[in-house]
Amino acid sequence: MYLVSMILGIDIGGTSAKFGLVQYDGTITETKRYQTADWVNGDGFMEGLLEAIADFLSTYPNIKGIGLGWPGLLSADRQEVLFLPNIPSVANMPVMRMLEEAFPGILCRMENDAKCAAMGEYYFGKEKRMANFLLVVMGTGVGSGAIINHKLFIGGSGNGTEIGHMLTHTGKTLEEQSGLAQITKRAKEIILEDPFRNSSLHTLAALDPKLIQEHAEAGDAAALEVYREVGSLLGEVLVNVVRVLDIHTVLLGGGVSAALHLMKPEIMKQIHTHLPEYYTRNFDIRAASLYNDAGLLGAAGLIME
């Protein structure tokens, strides 16, 4: 029996780690999710991770490489994790050396999770191998990665394109004002500002982004206002990113991207108000295509470079 060699992609999140067997065409043939709290509360995060990888390798001996995405800042040489808010114990451990010692002969690479997602779109997305684009992932937080001239852009010290942390005119960052929780919070604020305002959101026992989006799509002015605000803030940040990176194609991923059509008019208004024709004539923002698998696929993509 001929076994095609495969890649183990690992997408490490705040509370869980998703493992996936990825073929070279981007097909994911097997996935498994681990609760990272089990590792942290057991022998330690790295011990748990290494054990889970060893398990996978014994089940799938045709794995050729391992790619990992981390939700934090990495050293410029991609040997260590410098800052990992949700799993602080891993910071400054020699992660890459531990992997290479545990799994000799297997190619290991690691990258920031949002940058992995950009790699995923680059290799496996609907529009493959676009020379230049920015991926913005708006979900719980706001992550971002850029491909410039067919290469992942990491910046001078390795942790660039943190656009969720860019300041807007309000003095707050984009992430502090967008993301799924902020959309719910803002909708509540808007209807509380005027309890007599005619809004269908008043009829709901509890608000969540999916419901707010549905009411916006049904034409509710308060719900629409939430998305107009987020769109305007994202547009403002994109104006500044475009000035720095000179990228004219933006892919939007993450949970908030389902409402891109509600935000796009305000995004484009900012772009056209503040950028000259050189940048705007071919500017577009559209939905990313890989949804929740982007990070996993991008981690696998690290091995394909």
Place this chain on the structure above:
Amino acid sequence: MYLVSMILGIDIGGTSAKFGLVQYDGTITETKRYQTADWVNGDGFMEGLLEAIADFLSTYPNIKGIGLGWPGLLSADRQEVLFLPNIPSVANMPVMRMLEEAFPGILCRMENDAKCAAMGEYYFGKEKRMANFLLVVMGTGVGSGAIINHKLFIGGSGNGTEIGHMLTHTGKTLEEQSGLAQITKRAKEIILEDPFRNSSLHTLAALDPKLIQEHAEAGDAAALEVYREVGSLLGEVLVNVVRVLDIHTVLLGGGVSAALHLMKPEIMKQIHTHLPEYYTRNFDIRAASLYNDAGLLGAAGLIME
């Protein structure tokens, strides 16, 4: 007589073009300035430029390469000038082809002027060959160029790091609120807001940035306020640039940089307020070292790559 081969560096400005013979160690042995209006009003800008270069080459036959800096946007392949506000007639002409046809056998390269200045600091500045830095030139306008991992960063389509055009919290760009003319304008506004305010600027018949700086250094509160404002705006923009490019060293050039010491406390306040320790622990902004020759030297530097 042994003639060391040399480079012709050309720094094209809004109203004049500066030619310089540059040796490989960065010594400028001969300079000449042309008024570009003479070319535009004569046979045309490119004809005037080509003729002036031909003149230089006949006087200095040991010129090995020609590097040009343009005050505008270039095509990604550096063959054409796309947008040149002060000399619009050059836009979309096949500049590089015209140079190569006119001067066969001589290596020609061109780049944006602020990006040239960054190259100049990289090759010939006080701190040579720094791996990562951002140069900000605050003079009449605000230009910028970045070196990332020892290479000039031009962005996806070739015209990135236009940080003078980034938006601040006021809704205006950095360039609209800083630069030499804006410093004079802002000082006038501040003393007009309160004509009875005790400011030594009231005693001046006319304001200019040099005088305003002198009065700020002598402790005048109104003059100091101007530089605090500009410093705060620059700091705000740098926070966002650092998030995108992950560069921790900034060199400030141009006329306004003489007042860096007056602006630096506010710049650093923005940096430390809005960036975590990862970025701030080795962040510094200091004066660029080449003054008015940075662009010319950087243009010559294009030939050294």
